[in-house]
Amino acid sequence: MKLTGLQIFKYLPGGKKEPEANCKKCGFPTCMAFAMKLPKGEATIEQCEYVTDELKQLFEESSQPQQEEVTFGPPENPVKVGNETVMYRHDKKFVNPTCLAIRLDSSDANFDAKLEKIKNYSVERVGETLKIDAVALFDTDETFIQKAEKVAEHKIPLILMSEKIDEETLARFNAPTIVSGSTVEELINKSQTALDKGIKNIVLHLNNISPENLISSLTQIRKAAIVDKFRPLGFPVITFQKDVKGLSSDPIEQGILGSVLICKYSNIIVLDDLDEAIMYALLTLRQNIYTDPEKPLQIEPGVYPISEPDENAPVFVTTNFALTYFSVAGEVEASNIPSYIVITPSDGMSVLTAWSADKLNGEIIAKTIKNYKIEELVKHRKLIIPGYVAVLKEEIEEELPNWEVIIGTNEAVDIVEFLKQYRAQYVI
Incomplete structure (x- = not known):
């Protein structure tokens, strides 16, 4: 059975209360922090110069796959x-x-x-x-x-x-x-x-x-x-x-x-x-x-053009959770209305999760719009945000005073109808 962080800690200087405890030579602030990273594969046993041969053997044995x-x-x-x-x-x-x-x-x-x-x-x-x-x-x-x-x-x-x-x-x-x-x-x-x-x-x-x-x-x-x-x-x-x-x-x-x-x-x-x-x-x-529960499926933040958008194309903003992006992109493509999708850095979280964790807010959205120079891609100043975070409208408009924030849909499945109404209201 794989060793837990606490089991490993007992063999380290910190667990044995030795003078070398929490020396930071491994790159972590404490022996406990180092021990907790080892089972996850985020550190190697060799990073600690004080580790005993007994722990090395135990760790090696516990790390072997028990199933061929x-x-x-x-x-x-x-x-x-x-x-x-x-x-x-x-x-x-x-x-x-x-x-x-x-x-x-x-x-x-x-x-x-x-x-x-x-x-x-x-x-x-x-x-x-x-x-x-x-x-x-x-x-x-x-x-x-x-x-x-x-x-x-x-x-x-x-x-x-x-x-x-x-x-x-x-x-x-x-x-x-x-x-x-x-x-x-x-x-x-x-x-x-x-x-x-x-x-x-x-x-x-x-x-x-x-x-x-x-x-x-x-x-x-x-x-x-x-x-x-x-x-x-x-x-x-x-x-x-x-x-x-x-x-x-x-x-x-x-x-x-x-x-x-x-x-x-x-x-x-x-x-x-x-x-x-x-x-x-x-x-x-x-x-x-079969995904890593600690690493959600995510895509790189950036600007993603859908169906060759031009300077009049709608601009959507959402998080970098892969399922969110591909759901939005699929519906935008189905609408036959070329658009830009701006992806914010949000640690692979969905819209509501990112908002509740303060990974999606007015400052982050504004910074993303500026970093990727969206104002050079389109001549309008209209930004479509997910309906679930309509509360961010005023905050975003304070950060981006020249932009009008438009409240989009809660669910991706409603984007096709939303874009029809958007096209009727605004010249595309």
């Missing part, structure tokens, strides 16, 4: 799973996002069409391109290897499911070794056997199990790996939705289970088929879960 990292797929498009070090996201962060894969049977009459659909599926969200990560190919006829080659041609990572699979074939397609069992106890025995044989890239698979037993078993496996450092269970886990007892083929039901599995410890989830709406929901959830 497994990489599979082509070098140009690899998938990494595992390498987790904590049970709960708020303890630090989760590392490798859950791999979302689609099942294909080699005997499927619609194999080519389904593969094409998988290959072409792509969505954009908060500046990131989200795709299906892998194909789980099942051996259901003599064309299994031929179909695997076809998937590999598209540089799509493969999970090969066949009773006749051998190490040479797995290596050829750089596919993981799936170790299956219907209980945790059976998985332990089979995993240990694989370890004894020197097999690498192991992925654990619980089959023929009910949803409630699946979640409890996944939790047990993760706890055994992270807390108990139990080697036979220290590997990523794959879940095939078709294996789950009582789960229907209803996409909504599969989507609900998929969302639970993203949060509760399945490193790879294989869906029976590609439902684009369900996949988008799962990708969105995964993107939210």
Whole structure:
């Protein structure tokens, strides 16, 4: 288990009340401050010249991932799973996002069409391109290897499911070794056997199990790996939705289970088929879960032109929280009215959060407008602010006496209609 800041502090001069306590040579004001930064990776143990060999060893052991990292797929498009070090996201962060894969049977009459659909599926969200990560190919006829080659041609990572699979074939397609069992106890025995044989890239698979037993078993496996450092269970886990007892083929039901599995410890989830709406929901959830809770998704402050704006274009101002920016930008683009979006430095906070933390105020907005010389981009002096911070209107106009502040919408979804009214009221 990873050492906490308080546990580390006990081994430092400050914790042991030695003369070197709080010497500041590490770059931090106190031993406690240094200790609290170490588990977060914001400092290194070598920064303290008084650290003991005992602490170095303990820190090194606790920093090792308790869950093996497994990489599979082509070098140009690899998938990494595992390498987790904590049970709960708020303890630090989760590392490798859950791999979302689609099942294909080699005997499927619609194999080519389904593969094409998988290959072409792509969505954009908060500046990131989200795709299906892998194909789980099942051996259901003599064309299994031929179909695997076809998937590999598209540089799509493969999970090969066949009773006749051998190490040479797995290596050829750089596919993981799936170790299956219907209980945790059976998985332990089979995993240990694989370890004894020197097999690498192991992925654990619980089959023929009910949803409630699946979640409890996944939790047990993760706890055994992270807390108990139990080697036979220290590997990523794959879940095939078709294996789950009582789960229907209803996409909504599969989507609900998929969302639970993203949060509760399945490193790879294989869906029976590609439902684009369900996949988008799962990708969105995964993107939210696999971010650093201490570092919100954010974009660089600056001026962002949308659809080639000219000197008459509306000027919006908002925070640098990525979801806020992309929501506003998407609606502005949909309006077909070219505009400028001015992004303030607000530590990745949303509008109301930034305002309540005094990261979005009249002074900051005015400074941003001046720094990026917005008055040179447009000939008008009208600034649109989010409706949620209408209270800042007078403050901004005091800081920018030549500008008129216009209260915009509370929600991005209303921007299209707002811009229609703006265009009708002001000449664009």
